[in-house]
Amino acid sequence: MTLFKTLLGAAALATTILAGPVAAQDKPKELKIGIATFLSGPASVFGVPAKAAAEMIAEDINKKGGIGGVPVSLSFIDEGAGGEALVSNYRRLVQDEKVDVTFAAISSGSCVQLAPLAEDLKMMNFMWDCGAASILEARKYRYVFRTQANATPEMLAVLMYLLKTKPDFKTIAVVNQDYAWGRESWEIFSTALKQMKPDVKVVAELFPKFGAPDFSTEISRLMALKPDVVLTTSWGGDLDTLVRQAGQRGLLQQTSFVLGIGETSIQRLGKDLPEGIIVGARGDHWFLHPEMKNDAGFKAFNEAFKAKTGSYPIYSVYHMQQAFSALQGAYDKALKAQGGKWPSREQVIDAMAGLEFKGWGRPVTMRGEDNQGLEAQLVGVTKAAPGYDFKVLDNMMLFEPKRITNPAGTKSVDWLKTLPADFYKAVVPTFKHGG
């Protein structure tokens, strides 16, 4: 037996030497995934549901035998810790816990910090939810990927929906949270708006403090200004408060509201969200997705998630699913390329280029040139529907990602400035709720 083991060891050693440094490896006992998500602070409205989803998805993967036969295990770090604490926790994941891949992160601020670190550590990292386009525009990464769209197509889809459905508006005001996302999303939206409808007057640009508990003054000002459209890309408690305070005072009835990423608030707002509000979803994410709603797996996932957390999934949950699907897809592709042998990290990285994977929406394609995911966008308008104690989305449009994502090698705002005035007139399929 001892001789047998020695021979086996020698054979394995010889194989390793002959195959060189990027050779296929033995299957590990487990595939360790480190996930950065918000477990504290206001953004935990995205982070905590996403963590619940990650646990569900991992359990499901393991039940089915794991990825390439290897079970996955999860470690979480809290993005809410922020700054240096987040960076050192990330290092701990990579260097001490020796995870095989990381999903980081939700906040663009976290991604700006962690993406270069992941690259330095040669750690495959999926930016699974952060939206700032600039991260992948400023530098070419090998190890860092974004498994969903960036803010440019997300905002462009919302603007195109507005222009298609309310083409005659003359004035607009914005109320966004005063931090990177609030500012960047307005820059994208307003730049594209100038190209497609230059006669629209911006009557107020309001950036209340992030986490502001009260928007009374902003609402008074908007009620006095009477803009045709009010855009907000706020989220979480800020958006809920703004919508409710505006509703209580009749502003929602006076002007057309556009909630750029309002999908996550729909269930919480319940009856306080009126009909006729335009809502974006940071991707084609909606638990009643018109092309997916009859898919048995999708329905089962949504119901299981609701049973576990009390709510239907929101976009951060679907983004988490996309990260897992991308990982599964990359390993499957690399395994196939290696004839079934367990691939090295470099081989998995190579498999990411051009990979097409499917979460719970239309397929997402990884663009090889800049590691940017091309993801469809769903925008709709709120409507009351029997069977739900909150509004659902109606007249949903699904936007093709290739058309509305800036090409690799271009900067978002520069590209937006080249768009023709009739860009929004492109034909986009529309779906009725329940249709």
Added chain:
Amino acid sequence: MDSTIAVLAILDGLSYAALVFLVSVGLSLIFGVLRIVNVAHGSLYAYGAYTAATIGLAVAKISPWLTFPALLVASVLVGVVIGGLMERFLLRPVYGREEVLQLLITFAVFMIMDNLQRLIWGVQPIFAADPVKLLPNVSVLGVNYTSYQVILLPLVALATLLGLRYFLRHTLAGAVILAVTEDREAATAIGIDARKVFLVTFMIGASLAALGGALASPTTSLVPGMGTDMIVLSFAVAATAGLGQIEGAAVTALAIGLARAFIIYIQPEFEVLVPYLIMVLVLLVRPMGLFGTSKVRKI
């Protein structure tokens, strides 16, 4: 600026100032009497809000009007129970020791309460708007306001200010508190139980923070971290007024509320800056605060 905007800004400023005053006056009172800068004050605000919403959502099933008394019940409950426990078991042992200990303890309480809050109420925003919905809207120059925000909140703030003034200046209990504040040793020598005074004052201050949160709860989303913002603003108000100054807190809250509202109409970019700009300017000219007085050292 036309007169319409001025009127709207005054109304907006008033309702904002009312809430800010309610929270900061509790901080000021506690500092004035106990000489403690309570970092956990924002947590008491948050717990007041969450408790009011929890009780409110439960009693609304019986009658939505019960949500009004629920606001008061929640404030007293939080102030007496949490405030009482904090003072009795955490702060009392460190009176007379280095002030940094009090800061560290209240900071630790703030961190613990913040985490407990997430465990108890979760991370999803909670909203309990019944009290706002029950009261009618009022229209001013074509702009709708909720009477909850422009009438009820300023009235409660005014009643609190007058009530506190009366309590401290015209009642025996108030006189006892003032005596302990002025000279603890002398007060103790004439038979006043200073420890009891500290406990009761801390409970009142904590209840005021919780009342601020409870009154804010029908208008805003209750989210993790909501207490943090409020504590920073309360410190700004209390420092600008002069720590321990109750009337000063009212005037400063009003100044900050109005300045903030006007700046949103004129130059919204500076909204966040305004309270702190006022604080810096005031402290540059009067380092002891608007209403603070410099004291002669006893020794």
